[in-house]
Amino acid sequence: MTAFPFFTEDASVNAVNARIGAGCDPRLALVMARLVHHLHAFVKDVGLTQDEWGLAIDFLTCTGQMCDANRQEYILLSDVLGVSMLVDAINNRRPAPATENTVLGPFHVDGVAEMPMGSNICKDGAAEPCLFEGTVTDLQGTPLDGVRIDVWSDNEEGFYDVQQPGLQPEHNNRGVFVTGPDGRYWFQGIKPVSYPIPDDGPVGQLLGRLGRHPYRPAHMHFMIRRDGYDAIITHTFVAGDDYLTSDAVFGVKQSLVAGFDPVTGGAVKWRSRFDFVMNPVASEVPA
Ligand code: BEZ
Ligand code: FE
Numbered sequence: 001m002t003a004f005p006f007f008t009e010d011a012s013v014n015a016v017n018a019r020i021g022a023g024c025d026p027r028l029a030l031v032m033a034r035l036v037h038h039l040h041a042f043v044k045d046v047g048l049t050q051d052e053w054g055l056a057i058d059f060l061t062c063t064g065q066m067c068d069a070n071r072q073e074y075i076l077l078s079d080v081l082g083v084s085m086l087v088d089a090i091n092n093r094r095p096a097p098a099t100e101n102t103v104l105g106p107f108h109v110d111g112v113a114e115m116p117m118g119s120n121i122c123k124d125g126a127a128e129p130c131l132f133e134g135t136v137t138d139l140q141g142t143p144l145d146g147v148r149i150d151v152w153s154d155n156e157e158g159f160y161d162v163q164q165p166g167l168q169p170e171h172n173n174r175g176v177f178v179t180g181p182d183g184r185y186w187f188q189g190i191k192p193v194s195y196p197i198p199d200d201g202p203v204g205q206l207l208g209r210l211g212r213h214p215y216r217p218a219h220m221h222f223m224i225r226r227d228g229y230d231a232i233i234t235h236t237f238v239a240g241d242d243y244l245t246s247d248a249v250f251g252v253k254q255s256l257v258a259g260f261d262p263v264t265g266g267a268v269k270w271r272s273r274f275d276f277v278m279n280p281v282a283s284e285v286p287a
Helices: 012-017 026-046 050-065 073-080 083-091 202-209
Strands: 129-137 148-152 174-178 184-190 219-225 232-238 270-273
Touching: 012 026, 050 073, 050 202, 073 083, 073 202, 148 184, 174 184
Parallel strands: 129 270
Antiparallel strands: 129 184, 148 174, 148 219, 219 232
């Protein structure tokens, strides 16, 4: 017989966790036991009513029903609750001056073809052309070659190509570049614009009920990878954007706000410089 065969309000956590079997994977046992501990504390803390519990079940049901191959409402929920940023933060602690991470978001696409450095990633010619440039170095400032820089942004109306198949050219405002020995990168895109996260589902309704807006400040996504270094998954944010201090998914970090300077006398209207610094992967501790 287990130590807590019957459920009581006071011993509710023990009643549940005492049933975890001896053969359970230790990490699973720890995570689930702590989850039950915090969940029960939450229910007791707020004195959850039967109606509120029913509402929560309906909300989670709708969230699941909103998901398909192109829409992941649970990730959106995690994003707006700050959980995505917290998981990212505790798993990507880096020493200065390494570039900080932020949320990946749902709009990254694998398999975009590598382009020659300097290419234009905007395929519909719409919006304000912007030159993105900078360097990728290690912590000591040494330029890194062979760095794969995967970039993506929304279009002038605030939509990614995958949100408007048939309307936007495939891989519009996406590109992959590889640095040479000088560690430099440069490419032409557009000055990104702020946009709402998909808010036509339960997560959007929740934001509305909470008096929160669904907007993200304008940003360019970067995924920067090289063997031997931590991958950097991040954005650069447009300095001065109205939503910098109220990002719906909490993705903004001060160090990621980039200047976008006007350029006169040519086709390119803006220029944004940002230097990335990579952190070496933690060396294996010898056995
Ligand atoms: C994005 O920046 O693409 C994004 C991130 C989180 C939720 C929705 C969109
Ligand atoms: Fe984005």
